Amino acid sequence: MLTTQAQREAFRTDGAVLVENCLDPAQLARCYEAFKWNVANPGPYHFRSLDGTSLQTHIDNANPVVKDKLDALVATLPFGKVFQELWGSEHVWYFAEEVFAKEGGRSGRGPWHQDTANLPWAGRHWGNAWITFQAIPKKNSLEIVRGSHLGIQYDGASFSNADDPTDPLYGDGTFPRLPHIDKDLAADPNAWDVLSWSVTPGDVVFLHPRSLHGGAAVDAGCPTRHTLVLRFFGDDATFRALPMSNPRYARNGPLFSEEMAKLDEGQAFRSPVFRQIA
Incomplete structure (x- = not known):
């Protein structure tokens, strides 16, 4: 087994776990080469809404030009086996990558959000593998609200208003507005049960993407955080x-909007476009 019983239980109950x-x-090194190529060759989903603000971060998703190379890369990594264990799933499929580049010690925190607010995902068997290539202190690391993957689905963050991290993605009443977690924590450090770890290169944080999560800011003591997130799903993904x-x-x-258009509500999340790795 690549994970312990305690780690498997933590993922299922807390929604996140560190595997050292x-x-x-x-x-x-292969993951870092993929990261650097992606940053140098932005894809069509390169996110620029926060450029010029205190939250400016290079963010990119699912670059189609590099898809074949990343499909091949994930087959050489242990994540199929890890997610089989964390989920208890027989099968594992790779979805796509997401990259974050915070540099110069100036990029503020990534707003709190749930990936399932802007991606059409449901079910227990979803997981992000969060890989960073620098040694990251806990105060500059990824943060997750413990157990939130089992709780409320909030509206998404628009990621376009640096002054209001709760600015809604939809605002149509379908989902309740995001709470202002940073403001709550400033008033009461115990207002939310936040998980975070110091991370050494080679360690990976695994989280359920329905968890409320956000990336802490970089600063003079930790000026650079290069992160590659690889996303996966299993048998119970709809x-x-x-x-x-x-x-x-x-x-x-x-x-993958064309592929998503072929799926019905509640249908098993499957498509030939996604590589099966276990």
């Missing part, structure tokens, strides 16, 4: 249509 030394140096009120995300979400 998950990647060996060669695997980590399609859940998104609200129609935001044209960019209407029903199918922005990624």
Whole structure:
């Protein structure tokens, strides 16, 4: 087994777990090469709404030009086996990558959000593998609200208003508005039960994407955080249509939208476009 019973239980109840030394140096180097290529060659889903603000971060998703190479890369990594264990799923499929580049010690925190607000995902068997290539102190690391993957589905964050991280993605009443978690924590450090870890290169944070999560800011003591997120799903993964009120995300979400249009509400999340790795 690549995970312990305690880690498997933590993922299922808390929605996130740190697995230390998950990647060996060669695997980590291959992941970093993929990250650097992606940053140098932005895809059509490169996110620029926060450019010029205190939250400016290079964010990109599911670059189609590099899909074949990443499909091949994930087959060389241990994540199929890890997610089989964390989920108790017989099968594992790879969805796509997401990259984050925070540099210069100036990028503020990534707003709290749930990936399932803007991607048409439901079910227990979803997981993100969060890989960073620098040693990251806990105060600059990814943060997750413990157990939130089992709780309320909130509206998404628009990621376009640096002054209001709860600015809604839809705002149509389908989902309740995001709470202002940072403001709550400033008033009461115990207002939310937040998980976070210091991370050494080779360690991987695994989280359920329905968890409320966000990335802490970089600063002078930790000026750079390069992160590659690889996303996976298993047997208990289903399609859940998104609200129609935001044209960019209407029903199918922005990624693999043609494939998503072929799926019905509640149908098993499957498509030949996604590589099966276990």
